Amino acid sequence: QVHLVESGGGFVQPGGSLRLSCAATESAATESSFTIGAMAWYRQAPGNEREQVAFITSTGTITYESSLKGRSTISMDKTKNMVFLQMNNLKPEDTAIYYCYANVLHLTTGRARPYWGQGTQVTVSS
Numbered sequence: 001q002v003h004l005v006e007s008g009g010g011f012v013q014p015g016g017s018l019r020l021s022c023a024a025t026e027s028a029a030t031e032s033s034f035t036i037g038a039m040a041w042y043r044q045a046p047g048n049e050r051e052q053v054a055f056i057t058s059t060g061t062i063t064y065e066s067s068l069k070g071r072s073t074i075s076m077d078k079t080k081n082m083v084f085l086q087m088n089n090l091k092p093e094d095t096a097i098y099y100c101y102a103n104v105l106h107l108t109t110g111r112a113r114p115y116w117g118q119g120t121q122v123t124v125s126s
Contacts, residue, residue, distance in 0.1 A: 001026065001027045002024055002025070002026055002027075002034055002102070002104050002115050003024070003025050003026075003027060003115075004022055004023070004024050004100045004101075004102055004115050004116065004117035004118075005022065005023050005025065005117060005118075006020060006021065006022045006098065006099070006100045006117045006118065006119065006120040007020070007021050007022075007120065008020040008021050008120065009098060009120030009121050009122045010121075010122070010123070011123045011124075011125070012090055012122070012123070012124055013124070013125070013126055014090065014091055014092060014124055014125075014126055015089055015090065016090050016124070017086070017087060017088045017089075017090065018086075018087050018090065018122060019084060019085070019086050019087070020041065020084065020085040020087070020098055020100075020120060020122075021082060021083075021084050022039065022041075022082060022083045022084075022100030022102075022117055023080065023081065023082045024036060024039075024081040024082070024102050024104065024115070025081070033106060033107050033108050034104050034105060034106050034107060035058070035104070035105045035107060036058055036076075036078065036081055036102055036103070036104060036105075037057065037058055037103040037104065037105050037112060038055065038056065038057040038058060038102070038103045039055075039056055039076055039083035039100065039101060039102045039103075040052060040053075040054060040055040040056065040074075040083075040100075040101040040102075041053040041054050041055075041074065041083070041085045041098055041099070041100060041101070042098070042099045042101055043066070043094075043096035043097065043098045043099065043122075044096055044097050044099065044119075045093075045095060045096040045097075048096075050099065051065065051066050052065045052066065053065060053066045053068050053072060053074075053085065053098070054068070054072055054073075054074035054085060055074070056074045056075070056076050056083065058076070058078060062074055067091075067093065067094070068087060068094060071087060071088050071089045071090075072085055072086060072087045072088070073085070073086040074086075081102075083100060083102075085098070087122075090122075090124045091124055092124045092125055092126075093124075094122060094124050095122060095123050095124050095125070096122060097119040097120065097121055097122075098119060098120050098121075098122050099116055099117055099118075099119045100116070100117035101114065101115070101116055101117075102114070102115045103115075
């Protein structure tokens with residue numbers, strides 16, 4: 001079982017920046033039995049559907065979606081199974097819960113499955 005834990009959300013004024021982090025960890029105290037195929041950030045504002053913000057594969061392919069395109073940068077630390085989202089020039093419409101996503105390959109079974117974090121709130125307001 002893999003857990004995704006997000007951090008870095010909070011309250012920021014318009015024009016400000018935030019850096020979100022997400023770490024993928026195993027619940028059991030064993031050597032890592034998984035590898036990350038891809039990670040991503042999604043967001044969901046009240047009354048809206050969840051939308052993808054940015055996506056990165058373990059080989060470095062990156063795509064950006066949503067209105068944060070051009071104002072955000074996704075990166076991955078494969079050695080730590082972490083993904084980051086740097087967001088700049090934030091706007092009130094960026095207010096949402098931001099979710100971390102990972103496509104994880106379990107080495108013991110050879111099967112890949114998606115995982116989601118619990119989400120971190122980002123509020124942009126003056």
